[in-house]
Amino acid sequence: MTGNRDWDAEADVVIVGFGGAGACAAVEACDAGADVLVLDRFRGGGATAISGGVVYAGGGTDHQHAAGFTDTTEAMLDYLRLETAGVVSDETLGRFCAQSLDNLRWLERHGVPFEGSMAPRKTSYPTNEHYLYYSGNELAPPFSEVAPPAPRGHRAKGKGVSGKPLFAALRRAVARRPIGVRTQTRATRLITDGERVVGVEADEIRGTLARGLHRLLAAANLKLNIYYRPLGRILDRPIRRFERDHVVRRRFRARRGVVLAAGGFVFNRPLLARHAPAYRRGSSLGTIGDDGSGIALGEQVGGQTDRMHRVSAWRFYNPPLAMVEGVLVNNRGQRICNETYYGARIGDHVARQPDSEAYLIIDERIRAEAKRQVPRQTLWFQRLQAEYVLRIGHEKAEDLATLARRRGIDAGGLVRTVESYNADARAGTRDRMGKDPEHVRPLERGPFYAIDCSLRTQPAFPIPMITLGGLVVDEATGAVVRGDGAAVPGLYAAGRTAVGVCSESYVSGLSLADCVFSGRRAAAALTEQRHHEKEET
CATH class of the missing domain: 3.50.50.60 (FAD/NAD(P)-binding domain)
Known part of the structure; x- marks a missing residue:
């Protein structure tokens, strides 16, 4: 030696x-x-x-209780078992969930500040008034079907990113x-x-x-x-x-x-x-x-x-929340996934598409509502991104076929996808991707916009x-x-x-x-x- x-x-x-x-x-x-x-x-x-200074914790933290939510270690385990897909053993995942409460309190004992001010809407990251939120896919099927949803994103208290x-x-x-x-x-x-x-x-x-x-x-x-x-x-x-x-x-x-x-x-x-x-x-x-x-x-x-x-890879377009009412398609015009998913899961879906390309299709109604939401739903870095994609970082056309051709999307595929989506929205039937009814409304008020959500960095719209x-x-x-x-x-x-x-x-x-x-x-x-x-x- x-x-x-x-x-x-x-x-x-x-x-x-x-x-x-x-x-x-x-x-x-x-x-x-x-x-x-x-x-x-x-x-x-x-x-x-x-x-972002977010710690995923559950099982009944003090901050969950303060916000009026009930959570259990078993519900956290059931949810994460679906998310993690066996990357660690059930025993290890169970230990991670069982120790979650203690690990959060351990951080607090060492001076990390948390609190239970609950975000009022689904978001990729809450504003400075809120420090507890649904930070994953807890509210969307199939996750919501296997475990009672609970907010487990505990953001350390501090302005900006924490x-x-x-x-x-x-x-x-x-x-x-x-x-x-x-x-x-x-x-x-x-x-x-x-x-x-x-x-x-x-x-x-x-x-x-x-x-x-x-x-x-x-x-x-x-x-x-x-x-x-x-x-x-x-x-x-x-x-x-x-x-x-x-x-x-x-x-x-x-x-x-x-x-x-x-x-x-x-x-x-x-x-x-x-x-x-x-x-x-x-x-x-x-x-x-x-x-x-x-x-x-x-x-x-x-x-x-x-x-x-x-x-x-995190493809975030929410906030503003109105954006999730759009339709996310690949370059063949086919819908990719539930648009309310957390940005990392959206990124996973985008990565599996041809050429890793994806486009969020919105209409003028969504764009107008999103612009109204920006000031109250975003932090400064989110605001810059939202202003960019809503004002200049998009392709625009009066009809879907023209929009598709300008953006390099298969026109027939896009028209068929939106027509099918609109028919289901008007009929009030269950959304094929599991999006909650509150955010399923027809795309019918032109002009229409295509926002490039591909797996590539763009000015003011990084991934x-x-x-x-x-x-x-x-x-x-x-x-x-x-x-x-x-x-x-x-x-x-x-x-x-x-x-x-x-x-x-x-x-x-x-x-x-x-x-x-x-x-x-x-x-x-x-x-x-x-x-x-x-x-x-």
């Missing part, structure tokens, strides 16, 4: 990545008595800090504890002693000036990537130059084990093209640290990957996406698993670096909830191991 003199620092648990999963693992491990060291390529936060206050609370929780945090330190290799992972090799940026410039470039890159990736890409090269030319090699010993919590790979376009080519034109959500490097570290020591083809696959882990402990089913000794993974509850299908809040669940799980396994070893000595 490498001698102690060769280590720059050591801890019981070394965590690679200081986002949601890494922070939860660090706090949990420290509170269980472990000495913890966290490494992060940038300054911490990861995708969590720029997310990932910032959520992670700020976790950062403070880490800072209040004797947890070492080494920022601007990029993990490059896992150190092994035989088959066991015993440490991490990393490149740490050295020098006050280099660290300051790297920090400024990374912050600017993060902002630009959110709004317009081509501009953000300009800063990728100088950031990497600092990480190559102004670093010192460090070696950190992990006495108990290493936890990989370095995010997914949505910013690694070659890897995305290899595993999920239909999504290569979407908008990456996260940081350039979401490049698959954490997953690659696990693979280098024998870790197996799975679900690498699963990507969640954000995250990757869902990663390292296969033991579902009881979070230990990274090899191809033969055995665990890699000393190595664990959490969050989007690992296969988890949301690795088949995503609804808003499920990834952050899985970060809490999987981060705490890995920490518990490591500290329990430490406890047993103390007993033996």
Whole structure:
């Protein structure tokens, strides 16, 4: 084994990545008595800090009760069993649901604010007056038929997108504890002693000036990537130059084990093209640290990957709510799905269409109502998108056949689809896609509009996406698993670096909830191991 003199620092648990999963693992491990060291390529936060800050929780939370809703663990499990489609065992999913209440309260004990102000309408993300909402497909069949619907999207309280206050609370929780945090330190290799992972090799940026410039470039890159990736890409090269030319090699010993919590790979376009080519034109959500490097570290020591083809792409056109009264079709004019579905499920349906193309067809009545709803139903970023698609980001024609030809849709197919939809709407029969009657009304008042909802980024109408696959882990402990089913000794993974509850299908809040669940799980396994070893000595 490498001698102690060769280590720059050591801890019981070394965590690679200081986002949601890494922070939860660090706090949990420290509170269980472990000495913890966290490494992060940038300054911490990861995708969590720029997310919506929504945690999927149910089973009767305080906030559900405050809003007047009854929920049970069994109903949550029945719903998620349909959404997750067996990506984890029933036992693990049941444990996730059973621990949901405690995980939400755990976050609150560490300063994350939630409340039970219920959103008055179905939306992709509520306004600043509301912090509890239906964040998935709970209200739509077949989901509503297998489990009583309940709002489980718990948005951290804070204006705008709430990932910032959520992670700020976790950062403070880490800072209040004797947890070492080494920022601007990029993990490059896992150190092994035989088959066991015993440490991490990393490149740490050295020098006050280099660290300051790297920090400024990374912050600017993060902002630009959110709004317009081509501009953000300009800063990728100088950031990497600092990480190559102004670093010192460090070696950190992990006495108990290493936890990989370095995010997914949505910013690694070659890897995305290899595993999920239909999504290569979407908008990456996260940081350039979401490049698959954490997953690659696990693979280098024998870790197996799975679900690498699963990507969640969010095609949101609600709010304003009137938009769900339109008809979503592919380029053959065929209807795709229930238009009230959550944006990630809509994105899944779009990805399965010819050329990943889809178009929302609305008439003048819908457009006028949507324009009236925009001011009161949207936050600023939603408002920009809505104004764009309603005013200029569409194709327009006086009749459906002309609209189809201008937009490149099969005209006969579109006319037949809308005629059938209108006939059912007038007859009051059950919508063929399960859309609730309140939002099924004929499209008959021209002009008509086609809004491009294809799986491609457009000016002011992005399609954000995250990757869902990663390292296969033991579902009881979070230990990274090899191809033969055995665990890699000393190595664990959490969050989007690992296969988890949301690795088949995503609804808003499920990834952050899985970060809490999987981060705490890995920490518990490591500290329990430490406890047993103390007993033996």
